[in-house]
Amino acid sequence: MSQGRVRRPTLDTVAREVGVSRATVSNAYNRPDQLSAALRERIILTATRLGYAGPDPVARSLATRRGGAVAFMLGSGLSAAFSDPALTIVLDSLSSTMDSGERALLLMPGVEAGPRPESVARAHADIAVAYSLPDDAPALAEVRRRSLPLVVIDQPVVPDSARVEVADEAGATLAARHLTALGHRRVAILAFALGTDGKRGPVTPQRLRAARFRVTRDRVSGYLAGLGVRADQVPIWEAPGCLRDHGREGARWLLTRDPRPTALLCMSDELALGAVRAADDLGLRVPADLSVVGFDDTPAAQWADPPLTTVRQDLAEKGRIAGELALRLLDGARPGPVSTLAVTLTERASTASA
Amino acid sequence: MSQGRVRRPTLDTVAREVGVSRATVSNAYNRPDQLSAALRERIILTATRLGYAGPDPVARSLATRRGGAVAFMLGSGLSAAFSDPALTIVLDSLSSTMDSGERALLLMPGVEAGPRPESVARAHADIAVAYSLPDDAPALAEVRRRSLPLVVIDQPVVPDSARVEVADEAGATLAARHLTALGHRRVAILAFALGTDGKRGPVTPQRLRAARFRVTRDRVSGYLAGLGVRADQVPIWEAPGCLRDHGREGARWLLTRDPRPTALLCMSDELALGAVRAADDLGLRVPADLSVVGFDDTPAAQWADPPLTTVRQDLAEKGRIAGELALRLLDGARPGPVSTLAVTLTERASTASA
DNA sequence: TTGAAAGCGTTACCAG
DNA sequence: CTGGTAACGCTTTCAA
Numbered sequence: 049m050s051q052g053r054v055r056r057p058t059l060d061t062v063a064r065e066v067g068v069s070r071a072t073v074s075n076a077y078n079r080p081d082q083l084s085a086a087l088r089e090r091i092i093l094t095a096t097r098l099g100y101a102g103p104d105p106v107a108r109s110l111a112t113r114r115g116g117a118v119a120f121m122l123g124s125g126l127s128a129a130f131s132d133p134a135l136t137i138v139l140d141s142l143s144s145t146m147d148s149g150e151r152a153l154l155l156m157p158g159v160e161a162g163p164r165p166e167s168v169a170r171a172h173a174d175i176a177v178a179y180s181l182p183d184d185a186p187a188l189a190e191v192r193r194r195s196l197p198l199v200v201i202d203q204p205v206v207p208d209s210a211r212v213e214v215a216d217e218a219g220a221t222l223a224a225r226h227l228t229a230l231g232h233r234r235v236a237i238l239a240f241a242l243g244t245d246g247k248r249g250p251v252t253p254q255r256l257r258a259a260r261f262r263v264t265r266d267r268v269s270g271y272l273a274g275l276g277v278r279a280d281q282v283p284i285w286e287a288p289g290c291l292r293d294h295g296r297e298g299a300r301w302l303l304t305r306d307p308r309p310t311a312l313l314c315m316s317d318e319l320a321l322g323a324v325r326a327a328d329d330l331g332l333r334v335p336a337d338l339s340v341v342g343f344d345d346t347p348a349a350q351w352a353d354p355p356l357t358t359v360r361q362d363l364a365e366k367g368r369i370a371g372e373l374a375l376r377l378l379d380g381a382r383p384g385p386v387s388t389l390a391v392t393l394t395e396r397a398s399t400a401s402a
Numbered sequence: 403m404s405q406g407r408v409r410r411p412t413l414d415t416v417a418r419e420v421g422v423s424r425a426t427v428s429n430a431y432n433r434p435d436q437l438s439a440a441l442r443e444r445i446i447l448t449a450t451r452l453g454y455a456g457p458d459p460v461a462r463s464l465a466t467r468r469g470g471a472v473a474f475m476l477g478s479g480l481s482a483a484f485s486d487p488a489l490t491i492v493l494d495s496l497s498s499t500m501d502s503g504e505r506a507l508l509l510m511p512g513v514e515a516g517p518r519p520e521s522v523a524r525a526h527a528d529i530a531v532a533y534s535l536p537d538d539a540p541a542l543a544e545v546r547r548r549s550l551p552l553v554v555i556d557q558p559v560v561p562d563s564a565r566v567e568v569a570d571e572a573g574a575t576l577a578a579r580h581l582t583a584l585g586h587r588r589v590a591i592l593a594f595a596l597g598t599d600g601k602r603g604p605v606t607p608q609r610l611r612a613a614r615f616r617v618t619r620d621r622v623s624g625y626l627a628g629l630g631v632r633a634d635q636v637p638i639w640e641a642p643g644c645l646r647d648h649g650r651e652g653a654r655w656l657l658t659r660d661p662r663p664t665a666l667l668c669m670s671d672e673l674a675l676g677a678v679r680a681a682d683d684l685g686l687r688v689p690a691d692l693s694v695v696g697f698d699d700t701p702a703a704q705w706a707d708p709p710l711t712t713v714r715q716d717l718a719e720k721g722r723i724a725g726e727l728a729l730r731l732l733d734g735a736r737p738g739p740v741s742t743l744a745v746t747l748t749e750r751a752s753t754a755s756a
Numbered sequence: 757t758t759g760a761a762a763g764c765g766t767t768a769c770c771a772g
Numbered sequence: 773c774t775g776g777t778a779a780c781g782c783t784t785t786c787a788a
Contacts, residue, residue, distance in 0.1 A: 070759085102548075103781080112782085152510065153511075155506070425777095465765080
């Protein structure tokens with residue numbers, strides 16, 4: 049049984065043993081219809097006896113010029129990424145859309161501004177999918193250098209890439225209008241990161257202008273438009289991420305300003321859920337003392353107590369579309385115009401009249 | 403700028419253009435110290451001008467005999483997997499342990515009994531990590547066929563693999579003893595899946611004997627030992643997974659038995675949290691009317707209301723060890739004996755005297 | 757239905 | 773420090 053340092057058998061070994069050519073053995077594995085069933089069986093049998101495990105995936109890729117994986121580039125580490133239900137839904141939907149069994153999913157976690165370019169350079173992937181990266185993510189430059197087809201989800205805007213986004217600005221406006229219609233005049237914003245430096249805190253107009261994330265920029269614009277105010281007229285907190293704890297922390301600050309806001313616009317449901325928790329910490333009732341609006345409409349939003357008023361986007365659809373764009377690019381198609389998914393406002397119990 | 407159908411430049415193209423050999427160009431990329439800085443610069447410059455993106459990762463892998471990825475095999479689909487905080491922690495810790503920037507993470511989601519063997523056959527990976535798969539997962543047979551080094555986390559027991567587990571039986575016993583010490587006599591068990599058929603419901607001793615998951619078997623044994631009863635003397639519910647909703651559903655059933663249990667032993671914190679929710683649905687107070695014990699001690703356990711009494715295992719450490727085992731295997735080492743992590747009981751507020 | 761030969765793009769070894 | 777030459781293991785025409 050001990051194979052020791054014996055050289056691994058190859059197609060050639062099997063071919064020689066059976067007494068046929070390499071091509072025939074290759075066909076035995078890849079095109080069973082190209083040879084007689086009997087011969088094929090003899091080949092497979094011999095292969096098994098010799099301990100040949102089937103065509104080497106790497107060698108096969110070199111010959112076919114297909115890497116067989118899709119590189120999924122994240123803007124954060126794995127644990128943060130997986131704590132984000134929105135990402136989870138999109139990734140799941142993307143992977144099941146593309147899953148032909150032929151393609152694997154190469155996860156490229158990031159630090160700060162996305163995956164390291166060296167990782168991208170070495171990836172055995174023939175397409176890349178970027179999930180919500182900052183404008184100048186180095187990984188994207190590397191994707192370009194390699195001329196890998198690219199699908200961008202949400203952000204940033206990359207020339208020559210296939211893109212799927214949601215109507216961020218419109219959605220944010222919807223949320224803000226909802227609050228003003230309810231009579232809220234003191235509204236604060238709980239925002240995603242503006243930079244990749246991990247900073248958190250109140251946002252200055254200057255930092256806002258230098259923002260490196262399109263989504264954050266657009267949503268802030270939308271909020272301000274819906275509110276009918278300028279950036280310096282409303283408290284904005286920059287959270288370093290989109291998770292619940294980030295929301296709790298930011299809301300704690302926003303809710304201890306004077307005058308205290310009567311409503312919070314949050315860029316994700318998780319952020320909003322954190323805000324509800326912070327309100328709770330401070331003895332504020334939602335929605336009696338504080339209205340909270342989320343973004344995404346993840347499952348948690350409707351399960352929450354109180355159920356969250358939020359801007360609904362179809363996350364699964366976003367993943368599906370991204371997958372289909374990827375498939376099309378892989379098929380040689382040129383990237384088309386951006387697909388923008390519509391959003392709607394889902395009114396639940398976390399908002400009430402001022 | 404249009405490259406049209408022009409053949410992609412290769413190492414050779416660059417070498418010819420610069421007037422050096424292929425080897426030298428290769429060295430320019432991989433061993434800068436093997437040539438003069440001037441020559442190297444000239445090479446890189448020409449490469450850029452020609453639009454050469456650097457050594458092709460697949461070709462390089464063929465030559466170096468290194469695939470450059472670790473295949474992480476899951477027992478469930480992506481969305482279920484990422485909803486499990488325990489998996490998330492382990493995976494994050496594993497990936498940061500192994501991350502030399504050289505290696506990528508190939509995610510192999512499963513359906514029912516793990517990844518499809520064909521996916522494993524095609525994966526450009528030089529090592530596989532199995533996360534909590536059933537005893538006879540087909541993917542494992544494929545790993546063996548390919549003679550890929552294998553690290554198994556939790557289960558199953560695979561000959562010739564490096565393994566890291568936790569003291570499941572001991573932990574379960576700890577949990578059960580805690581309850582009996584508190585005077586509980588009517589205790590029920592909320593268990594993981596026993597089969598890969600997605601079934602849920604009360605467990606028969608027969609199904610228990612046929613269980614295909616070591617962890618489930620061992621924990622049930624541990625619970626029974628700690629309780630000092632036989633399998634047919636205690637209600638056991640088989641949940642199809644380890645998530646919160648599964649727990650809620652199972653607990654709803656267990657808590658409507660007559661006589662109603664005064665305590666629940668749950669195989670994961672998520673399951674336990676679902677059980678707390680079910681108790682809440684039924685108007686039962688935890689721990690006044692019902693004691694609940696979890697397993698894992700994920701962050702959610704201490705955040706919960708009430709904070710969860712649970713069997714603590716060091717998930718991050720488990721991931722780290724798995725990563726180190728993988729590194730060692732990659733280095734040519736033979737698998738050693740199984741590493742079993744100790745567990746402790748963390749008493750919090752979800753348990754009280756009967 | 758089968759086989760021969762020409763790649764696929766690199767790295768590794770060894771001589772100079 | 774540089775270059776020749778031989779792998780690496782497979783797929784794919786094209787002819788027979």
